[in-house]
Amino acid sequence: MTTIIVSSTIMEPVRNFVTSKIPPLGKLVNCMLCTAFWAGVFWGMLYWNPFCEAEGHWILHALFTGCFGSATSWLIYLKLYPMMQGK
8 A cells, every 4th residue: 555655656646736735745645654654553543453452542552553554564665676676
C-alpha cells in the first residue's frame, strides 16, 4: 500500500494534487516512512492489531501499530528498491 501511494505512476496525479493544494499532507504522501506509519495506524485500528492482547490504552496500540507498519514497510522497501532500479 505504501509503495503504491509513494512511488507508483498511477498515484502520481493524486500526489501532485495533494502536494500543491495541502503542502503538509503532500510531505506525507511523498515519504515512505510517514505513509507507512499512518497506513499501519489505519489498518491496525480498523482490521488487525498485533498489540490488542497487550494491556494499555488504545492510543498506545495505535502508536505501536504505526511504528510496526512503518518499520515493516521500510525493511521491505530497502530490499525491493534495488530490484526496482534494476540492480
